[in-house]
Amino acid sequence: MSSTFASLRFFNYRLWFAGALVSNVGTWMQRVAQDWLVLTVLTPESGVAVGITTALQFAPFLFLSAWAGVLADRVDHRKLLIWTQVGQGAMGLGLGLLTVMGHVELWHVYAFALGLGVVSAIDGPARQTFVSDLVPSGSLPNAVALNSASFNAARLIGPAVAGLLIAAVGTGWVFLINAATFGATIFALTAMRLGELHHQERAARGRGQVREGIRYIRRRPDIVVIMVVVGVVAALGLNFQLTSAMMAATEFGRGPGEYGILGSITAIGSLTGALLAARRKRPRLRLVVGAAFAFGVAAGLMAIAPSYWLYALSCIPVGFTALTMITSANAAVQTTTTPLMRGRVMALYMMIFLGGTPIGSPIVGWIGEHWGPRWSIGVGAIAALAVSLAAAAWVVRDARLTLSYQLSRPFVRVRYPTAVEEERERRAQAAEDILAQQLEDRSAQP
Numbered sequence: 361m362s363s364t365f366a367s368l369r370f371f372n373y374r375l376w377f378a379g380a381l382v383s384n385v386g387t388w389m390q391r392v393a394q395d396w397l398v399l400t401v402l403t404p405e406s407g408v409a410v411g412i413t414t415a416l417q418f419a420p421f422l423f424l425s426a427w428a429g430v431l432a433d434r435v436d437h438r439k440l441l442i443w444t445q446v447g448q449g450a451m452g453l454g455l456g457l458l459t460v461m462g463h464v465e466l467w468h469v470y471a472f473a474l475g476l477g478v479v480s481a482i483d484g485p486a487r488q489t490f491v492s493d494l495v496p497s498g499s500l501p502n503a504v505a506l507n508s509a510s511f512n513a514a515r516l517i518g519p520a521v522a523g524l525l526i527a528a529v530g531t532g533w534v535f536l537i538n539a540a541t542f543g544a545t546i547f548a549l550t551a552m553r554l555g556e557l558h559h560q561e562r563a564a565r566g567r568g569q570v571r572e573g574i575r576y577i578r579r580r581p582d583i584v585v586i587m588v589v590v591g592v593v594a595a596l597g598l599n600f601q602l603t604s605a606m607m608a609a610t611e612f613g614r615g616p617g618e619y620g621i622l623g624s625i626t627a628i629g630s631l632t633g634a635l636l637a638a639r640r641k642r643p644r645l646r647l648v649v650g651a652a653f654a655f656g657v658a659a660g661l662m663a664i665a666p667s668y669w670l671y672a673l674s675c676i677p678v679g680f681t682a683l684t685m686i687t688s689a690n691a692a693v694q695t696t697t698t699p700l701m702r703g704r705v706m707a708l709y710m711m712i713f714l715g716g717t718p719i720g721s722p723i724v725g726w727i728g729e730h731w732g733p734r735w736s737i738g739v740g741a742i743a744a745l746a747v748s749l750a751a752a753a754w755v756v757r758d759a760r761l762t763l764s765y766q767l768s769r770p771f772v773r774v775r776y777p778t779a780v781e782e783e784r785e786r787r788a789q790a791a792e793d794i795l796a797q798q799l800e801d802r803s804a805q806p
Contacts, residue, residue, distance in 0.1 A: 421711050
């Protein structure tokens with residue numbers, strides 16, 4: 361089997377991959393239908409209303425992620441995920457029935473977006489760390505990248521199907537179909553071979569476990585840099601559903617079919633980025649920073665695209681660079697974090713990654729409504745360029761690195777002075793020893 365798809369040789373991961381692919385198609389269909397319903401049916405093309413909807417859906421990540429991370433470190437991931445899939449399916453079913461029956465109002469969409477956000481915030485850390493239960497540790501970077509490939513393969517299919525269904529039967533049936541797709545994930549979780557799961561050590565109950573996660577991250581400047589870069593880009597730059605809806609409807613005067621096509625074209629680049637990431641055995645910080653800079657350049661070109669089809673074409677490099685950044689960041693954080701802390705660290709990572717959306721989406725929507733859709737994309741491009749350059753400068757100065765450039769791969773070489781490298785390793789090992797001792801003392805308490 362190709363190294364790109366190496367994790368698929370494990371039965372449990374194959375089940376998870378297939379079930380998640382079906383569910384992700386439904387998720388993308390609902391995202392498109394939800395934004396289109398708010399933008400063109402329930403409001404007079406209000407970018408602010410779409411931004412509020414998106415903000416409500418992601419706001420729970422700000423308030424619940426830390427607790428959800430502790431939960432993910434304590435409980436059985438598989439059992440927790442079964443219940444979160446049921447909850448997300450129920451949200452789609454409720455909104456779909458209201459829409460089909462003609463009773464849906466804007467506040468209903470707001471309420472269901474918030475409810476879906478609550479369940480998703482609990483689901484997120486468990487979903488991220490569950491991958492380590494499905495494959496050996498050496499296959500974890502590949503499995504993480506294939507998860508992203510599944511999500512973006514669904515993104516290639518979902519928006520286009522949603523656009524066609526919206527035009528043919530309306531948004532309500534899209535929500536109902538999404539509710540049904542969660543059955544695939546539930547089936548996959550219940551059909552797994554329990555004896556082949558790689559159970560991770562669970563954290564014991566105790567006080568201050570969220571603070572332990574924060575202290576761990578503070579001792580890891582590489583994770584701090586990743587979180588800052590990803591957080592800024594996600595908040596202001598990764599609002600594709602919102603910005604594409606405004607560009608399609610307002611700037612180019614297109615309908616739901618053309619709007620759905622934009623999501624699918626973006627997924628071409630995203631899927632390519634995910635598959636290339638699956639071949640990398642060791643994701644690096646410099647790749648995260650470099651991909652963020654490349655995203656800023658690509659998004660800047662997208663903002664000035666003069667026609668619908670040039671805009672659509674520009675979605676490919678934007679999707680590729682965004683997914684490269686996201687996948688590299690996710691894999692770098694997971695593979696370098698001790699298993700006892702992985703749930704909490706990933707929860708705090710997701711709080712930064714997804715929790716910035718409630719702040720950024722209304723701002724981007726307001727900019728699009730008052731300054732025009734192009735500026736809603738431009739502000740994300742500027743933010744990505746600024747934070748990536750700042751991160752690169754900080755890393756070079758903090759570690760006293762030497763950078764060299766060449767025309768062949770790797771294009772950028774990073775060299776640590778020997779003494780500095782030894783000191784970094786000594787500090788990292790000391791931090792790990794202190795944390796291990798704290799966890800051991802806590803576990804020994806009655």
